[in-house]
Amino acid sequence: MANEVGATPGEVAIAWVAAKGSLPIIGPRKVAPLESNLASIKVALSVEQIARLDEVGAVAPIFPHAMLDVPETWQGYAGGRAEQFVCPSSRWPD
Numbered sequence: 001m002a003n004e005v006g007a008t009p010g011e012v013a014i015a016w017v018a019a020k021g022s023l024p025i026i027g028p029r030k031v032a033p034l035e036s037n038l039a040s041i042k043v044a045l046s047v048e049q050i051a052r053l054d055e056v057g058a059v060a061p062i063f064p065h066a067m068l069d070v071p072e073t074w075q076g077y078a079g080g081r082a083e084q085f086v087c088p089s090s091r092w093p094d
Helices: 009-019 031-042 047-056 071-077
Strands: none
Touching: 009 031, 009 047
16 A cells, blocks of 8 residues: 555555544654654545555454454253344344
């Protein structure tokens, strides 16, 4: 992505965070990294590029969320009768 937009990976990362509506906190100790961080202001990411970065930067679900998406888990919780439960959560089986 950095080569694609003609910037450094750090500049792309800061621009991506900024594009999400957050104010990235930068804290370099020397002038050169500060200038690089500030150069991210000039990086313009397209909607498609932001979507690609979102996809590769997505965090995999961890316990217990990864476990909750397994139908066998629901059956175990419900004593093998999960289909008889009506739950407002979208995670529960219908």
